[in-house]
Amino acid sequence: MPDVFADLVGQDDAVDTLRRAAASAAAVLRAAHLPPPTATGGPEYDALDDLADADADADADADADADATDAVSGVVGGTAAPDAPAVDPAAGMTHAWIFTGPPGSGRSVAARAFAAALQCAHGTGCGSCPGCHTTLTGTHADVRLVAPEGLSIGVGEMRALVLRAASTPSGGRWQVVIIEDADRLTEAAGNALLKAVEEPPPRTVFLLCAPSTHPEDVSVTIRSRCRVVPLRQPSAAAVAEVLVRRDGIAPDVAQWAAAAAQGHVGRARRLARDPEARQRRDAVLAVPRRLTGVGTALDAASALIEAAEAEAAASVAESDAAERAALQTALGAGGTGRGAAGATRGSAGQLKDLEKRQKSRATRAQRDALDRALVDLAGFYRDALTSAWRAPVAPVHTDTAPLAEAGGQKWAPEGSLRRLEAVLECRAAIEANVKPRIAVEAMMLSLWRG
């Protein structure tokens, strides 16, 4: 059975850090269960207090962790179980972590794996004990996951979470809170989280995921309380390897998909497996040769927007219907008893709430789909640019490489670069809330004009 870190593709440094931290966390728990210190040995301090003190210098000491851990091995925790390595509890563990990296690099995979290692009966993330298993399947009582369905995480959700996170872990280990897309916290939600991170309950661990530690993604004050685990964009070879090993995809398909997905593991898997995802990508990559005038540019913009809408609608349709059915069952829809009329009146509000949440999720799904298309398009112009320069790098899209090469010759490096910039500006404009149709139309016109 592979351990919980097996799916973190091409992230050896991060996995090292997390393994050390999990070992320290296990040592903290062991130390807490030891008898009080005596003159003859045993820990000379309260391990949990030390853990809190260590937070402040966690970042400065990050590099020194390995040495520190080695130096104190065998001194602290001498009475621990014989099969458990002696580790300084303060060396590698802290209460708050931020996982950063580009989309698809595995931020939330890393956070979940670490959560599993913290709940692991062996303290290692073995992958097979109940603690590991329930964490990875999302059913562990002491692991809570917040994933924004809409464009932001609100203060109400965050307050409720912080409150529950303060309770004693029912499994006797840690309360773990994973916040996916922490860059989508509203300001008020960020403040609620900050309070908890500043005065952490003794057994609570916060795991935040964000694209970067830029102040636009994570507030400076929260960042200063967290240890950062940077993930990098995994190489195409590493992504292909995991597609073959874990998903049983044929090696040639895996290599093509890994390159086309530009280091995004989930996208690579979809491209390898889902013919519709491949068709959508083909349509996007056909855009450059279709741009022959203003009319075709505007048509191409409409097509791109509509494709993103269709993809998003397909991706949320199933969960929307399931949620609606579940809510109606919970509200006793179709009842004919005396209370039914009153219940129906009250349930209208709840249905409205649900519709609002679903609409917000659909908007997010559309933006994500559009962004994926823009990343594909940017890859095409990047290929045109590198071929015009005769740069010795592999193309992003091997299947459209000849087309990109022809474009690169026609446009010269300057023209390719202007087009690449037009795509990137469009992404930035949408992120800054410009209406997607306007941003995409402007981009298509720039791509046509060059």
Ligand SMILES: [Zn+2]
């Ligand atoms: Zn385990």
